[in-house]
Amino acid sequence: MKMKITIAHLVPLLWVLLVCLDVTGAQLNGDIDADELKAEIADLEALKEKQRREVVKDVRVACNSEDITLTIKSYMESFNGLIYPKGLSKNSSCMSEYIRHESDIIYVIPLHSCNTMSTDVVDGIEYFNTVVVQPHLKLVTNKGRGFHIRCRYKTQQQILNADFDVKFEWSDSIIKDRLGDGAQDSVLSALGTTPLTATAAMPSTSMRIYHGEPIDGRVAEDVKIGDPLTLVVSIDDQDIYGMQITECSVKDGLGWSEQKLINSEGCPVEDEIMGEFEYSSSKTTALVHFQAHKFPYTSSVYYQCNVRLCIKHAGGCDDTPPICDANGENTLKRRRKRQTIEFDETKGVLYDPDREDLKVKVFSGLYVNEASEFDEEDFLDDNIADEIAARAHDPSRICFPQRDFAIAIAIAGLVLILIVIIAILCLLSKRRRKKELSTTGSSIYSGPYTNTAYSHSS
Known part of the structure; x- marks a missing residue:
């Protein structure tokens, strides 16, 4: 029997197929949303765990x-x-x-x-x-x-400005002769003075602390009490400015204590802690040798100094380096009154040495640790140390570390003990073999005894 399929029969089938597809798609979307939700939950849990562990x-x-x-x-x-x-x-x-x-x-x-x-x-x-x-x-x-x-x-290059007015000495006499006394003030007020500005690049300033001599180039960062140090203050090498070091101090970095080292005259306060600075011929570098020291309650030590710049050709560096007397005063320092800047044809530019823009503060710090109570270097004489160094580099000698030598001795002892034990075992085994051979070579007759040496016949 043949069945006739029409469009009316196919419509319900299509609806069923569409419903199945919708259900399957919804299930897939539900699965995807569930996975995303699980990932978000995992991220939140990880964030909470991180917040719990981290601050x-x-x-x-x-x-x-x-x-x-x-x-x-x-x-x-x-x-x-x-x-x-x-x-x-x-x-x-x-x-x-x-x-x-x-x-x-x-x-x-x-x-x-x-x-x-x-x-x-x-x-x-x-x-x-x-x-x-x-x-x-x-x-x-x-x-x-x-x-x-x-x-x-x-670091930025600073410009040192010097403003001053120029006034010509011949102006008063010419105006007075030609125009009379009354016209002098009016003419000067009309002409005025000529403002000039002298600018010069201010040299950069630095402070460094070296371990030993500066020529070695070992910058001190972590040292022990008593180590030899060298504090070096320098400015750029040029022909205009020199410098003088004043008011140096050492601080604990906590604001609790401070010790003065160099006073305002450039002279040392306590020679046993820090002596006088040694200046170069150009007066652009100064250094001082001292031994490392610290405060009892902290290992950080900070040094601060004031650097006063001076102009060489104006005579401002004549009191550098200072010559200090017993009272800590610089005998070369001249007592000069505060001067205003003016132009003079014979002396050039006069300046005020107390100007704040001629003073620079420099800083440097390092860590100083306690020295060990029994340092081998403190108990070794120089000749003994040289002899030890020569022996250490002697090619005819063979040196072993103490640890390796002790291990080698222990291993050799164990090997020797094993050899002795093996030798004893060998001797014992030989004796046992001899006894076994002597026992198996002898025979015992258990039959009737016949004395062949004596016979009796009847």
Whole structure:
């Protein structure tokens, strides 16, 4: 029997097919949405876990002229803890305490204290420090984090300006002769004076502390008490300016203590700590040798000096280097009154040596650690040290480290003991073999005994 299929029969089938496709698509979309939801949930869980383990969300650094400012964002709704430079967590003025702090945390580090040190880089100087964020007021936990902060500053060339008015000496006599006394003031007021500005590039100034002699080029960063150091202050080598070092001091970097080293005359305060500066012939470099020292409660030491620039051709450097008397006064320093800048055909430009723009402050710092109580170098004579060095480099000698030599002796002893044990075992085994051979070679007759030497017949 043949069935006749019409369009009316196909319409329900098409509807069923479309419904099946819609259901399948909905299931696929549901599966995709479920996977995305699972991924989002996993991300949220990971974020919560990170927030549970981490405290700091972001740190921003602002390099200012006198300090470094940190802006710290935290995952915590309110931050309870401490922020301090590494090594200054105990009774330090550099430590900041935060209790239920809800907004961004602002922490400021000075450039010349609080363990902030500097190093010379290309075209400038770089300051660095390590800051610890501790999310607890009393305990150090694994949630605490340390951040190494660096700020680099480029040195800029400064221009020294000297403004002065030029007044010609012949102007008064000419006006007085030709126009009379009454016209002198009116003519001068009409002509006025001619303002001139003398500009000169101000030399850059630097302070460096070397371990030993400066010629070795070893910049001191981490030394021990008593190590020989050399402090060098210098300006650019040129023919206009010289310098004089005054008012040097050493600070602890915490604001607690300061010791004067050089006074305002350029003379030492305590010779046993730091003596007089030695100046170069061009008066652009000065150095002083001293031994490393520190404050009892911190290892960071900061040195600061004032550099007074002087113009050589104007006689401003005649009192440099200073000649110090017993009272710490410079006998070459001339007592000069404050002078206004004016132009003189014979003497040139006169200047005021007390001008603030002729004074520059220089800084440098380093870490000084405690020396060990029994340092081998302190007990070795120079000749003994040279002899030891010569023996160490003698090619005819064979040297072994003590640890390797002890291990070799122990191994040799074990090998010797094993050899003795093996020898004893060999001797014992030989004796046992001899006994076995003697026992198996003898025979015992168990039959009737017949004495062949004696016979009796009847």
